[in-house]
Amino acid sequence: MTAPAHQGWFDRRGWRDFIIAAPYAWLVAFFLAPFVIVVAMSLARTATQSPPFAYLPQWPYVRLDSYGRLFTDTLYIRSYLVSIRNAAIATGLCLLIGYPMALGMTRVSRSTQRLLLMLVILPFWTSFLLRVYAWIGLMGTNSWFNRAATAIYNALVPADWAITSLHMMNTNFAVVLVMVYSYLPFMILPLYANLEKLDLNLNEAALDLGSRPWQVFKDVTLPLSVPGIIAGGLLVFIPASGELIIPSLVGNAADPMIGRVISDQFSIAQDWPMASAVAVALLVLLVVQTVLYSYFDARARAGAEQAP
Amino acid sequence: MPASNAPFIRIDGVTKKFGDFTAVDNVSLDISRGELFALLGGSGCGKTTLLRVLAGFETPSVGKVSIDGQDMTGVPPYGRPVNMMFQSYALFPHMTVEANVGYGLKHETMTPAARRDRVKEMLALVQLSPLAGRKPHQLSGGQRQRVALARSLARQPKLLLLDEPLGALDKKLREHTQFEIANIQYKTGITFIVVTHDQEEAMTLASRVAVMDKGVIRQIGSPAEVYEYPNSSFVAGFIGSINMAEAEVREVASGHARIAVRQLAAELTVTMRENFSTGERAIFAVRPEKLAIARTRPDGAANVIPGTVQDFGYFGKDSLYRIKLDNGHILSVNTVNARRLGVGETAVTWEDRVFLTFEPGSAILLKAGT
Secondary structure, eight states, X not given: OOOOHHHHTTSHHHHHHHHHHHHHHHHIXXXXXXXXXXXXXXXXXXXXXXXXXXXXXXTTOOOOHHHHHHHHOHHHHXXXXXXXXXXXXXXXXXXXXXXXXXXXXXXXOHXXXXXXXXXXXXXXXXXXXXHHHHHHHHHSTTSHHHHHHHHHHHHHSOGGGOOSSOOOTTSHHHHHHHHHHHHHXXXXXXXXXHHHHSOHHHHHHHHHTTOOHHHHIIIIIHHHTHHHHHHHHHHHHHHHHTOOHHHHHHSOTTSOOHHHHHHHHHHTSOOHHHHXXXXXXXXXXXXXXXXXXXXXXXXXXXXXXXXX | OOOTTSOSEEEEEEEEEETTEEEEEEEEEEEOTTOEEEEEOOTTSSHHHHHHHHHTSSOOSEEEEEETTEEOTTOOGGGSSEEEEOTTOOOOTTSOHHHHHHGXXXXXXXXXXXXXXXXXXXXXXXXXXXXXXXXXXXXXXXXXXXXXXXXXXXXXXXXXXXXXXXXXXOHHHHHHHHHHHXXXXXXXXXXXXXXXXXXXXXXHHOSEEEEEETTEXXXXXXXXXXXXXXXXXXXXXXXXXXXXXXXXXXXXXXXXXXXXXXXTTEEEEEEOSSOOOTTOEEEEEEOGGGOEEESSOOTTOSOEEEEEXXXXXXXXXXXXEEEEETTSOEEEEEEEOOSOOOXXXXXOOTTOEEEEEOOGGGSEEEETTO
C-alpha cells in the first residue's frame, strides 16, 4: 500500500525540514531583515521628509558620517561607557545576590525547590512597567523605603552629615538598583539549572579528602558552575547594556545610557541615521563579546578532549 | 595514647534513624588493624549508612565510633583519618587524573616535591602513570575506578571505606580488580571496609564478613564460617544457594540428631552445632554441592533421598541438577566434574532415577524461626 501522492511531500522528512526551517525563518524575518534595514538607515543622511532620511543623489550614495560622529561626539562615547559600567555593576550585583540564592535553592527538598522557583518567576506575572513605577514610588523622598534608608544612613554617619532624605530618583544608583531587581531572575535561573545538576557526591569526596566547606565551594562548586555564571552574566549584561525603560524612568539625563540615546535620536532629534549607527555599534559591541566567549569556550572544550 | 589492647575500629552501639526509619539498629562491631572487612547485605539493609557514619557524613542517633582509640563523635569528615571510595567514584570532572589523586594532599603539610612523589607513587600503584594528564571523561570505567582508589589512598588513611567498589565494572574486570584491591590492601596494610550486596565479592575480598539485614548484623565471621556454618536461615539463604526444609527432632544422641523432614519424606541424621531436644521444631539445610548423586542406592550411607532428575545443566567444570522427589519437592544438587567420563560412559541425565546422599556433618540444623 502506498500513500497518495499528495501526501508524499509532507511526510516525516517534510515535518523535520519544516521544524528546522521555522526558527531560521523567524530569525530572518524578525532579526536579520530589521537589522539590514537599520544598517541601511545608518548609511543615509537626515532629510526633512517622511521617513526623515535620504541617500546621497550620486555615487557612492551612502555616507559613513554617522559612524564618524560616534567617535567625535563625547555624548556617544560617554553613554557607551555609562551603559557598560551600569550593566557591569548590575551584573556583578546580580551574581552576588543570585549565586547564594541559586545554591540555596538546590539544597532544599524538591517541593520547596518548586515553590522557590515559582517565587523567582512570580514577578514576571506583573507588568514590567508597573514594577518600575513601583520603584519610583519607593525611591521618592516621602516613601517608607527612603525614610528607612535615610534613617540607616543617618545612624551610620556623624550627626552634622545628617540629611532629611536620600536623593535616589534620577541617579545612576536608581538605574542600577532597578536593573538588579528586574534582571535577578535571569541570573538565578541559569545558575540554578547548572548548580542543580552538580553531583553532591563530589562535595562529599572533597570533604572526605580533607577540605573544609569553604574550600569545597572554591575547589568544586565554583569551578563547575562557571558555565552557569557565564550564561547568567550574558543574560543580564546584554539586555542591561541596551536598557531603555529603566534609565528613562528613573535615570539621570546628564548620564544617559545608550538605549536612551538611541530613543532620543529617533524621536526627539529625528536623526534616524545617527540612531541607527548607535544601535549597530551597540550590537557589534555585544556580539563581539558573545563570539569571543563561544570561541574560548569551544577551544577550552576541544583542549580538554585532545589532552594526551 | 590509645590503649594497646583496644580494637583499631570500634563501632559501639550505633543506631541511625531517619525520621521513623531505623537504618542502623544498635550495631556494635570491632575491626582489627589491617583487616579487609566486608559489610554484606541487600539494598536498604543499612550497610551504606553505617559506612557513612564511619566517614562522618552521618551522625549516629545513638552510640559512637572510635578509630585507633580516638572517639570520632563530632569530628567532621575532613578531620577524620578515614577516606572513602565512592560507588560513583565522584572524580572531580574538571581536574586531571594527577590533580584528582593529589587533591587530598593539598591539606597535608608536605613539600611540593614530596606531594608530586606521592602522586607518582599512587599512580604507579594502580598502574595509571601514563594517563596522569587525562580528565576523568577520557577514561574507561575500570580506569576511573583505579583513579578513585589511588585518590582515596593518597593521604594514607588509617581506614579506607569502599562503597560497592566493583559494582560498576563488567564481570571480567571485576575478577581482575577484586584481586588487585586485595593485593593493594596487603601492600599498604591499611584497614579496608568494603560495602557490597554481592556475596561473591565479599567472600573473595574479605578476611571477615558481617551479614546485615534491616539495620542489624546477623552474623560475623570468616567467609568460610558464614558459608559453612550460617547461624540463621536468613544468612544461610543470603549467602550462596541452599536447600532448606522444616524438620522435627526425633532423637538426640552423641552430637547427632535424628530428624524427620516431611517435605523430603525422609528421616535424616545430622550433626548438631547447637543443642536441640527431642520433639523440637528445626530447620534442615544442605548446600547443593554437599549432596552426592548416584544411580544405584549406596550401601551404608547415613542419609539417602531418592528422586528423579527433572532438570540438568552442564557448565563444564560442574553440573547443576534439579532433583524431583517422589512427593514433588525439588532439591538442587551441584556436582563437580572432577573426572572425565570414560568411553561409552554417560553422566546422570534427564529422567534418571537417582539417590542423593550426604554426610551428617555436611548438613546444617538451625533453630526454627531464625
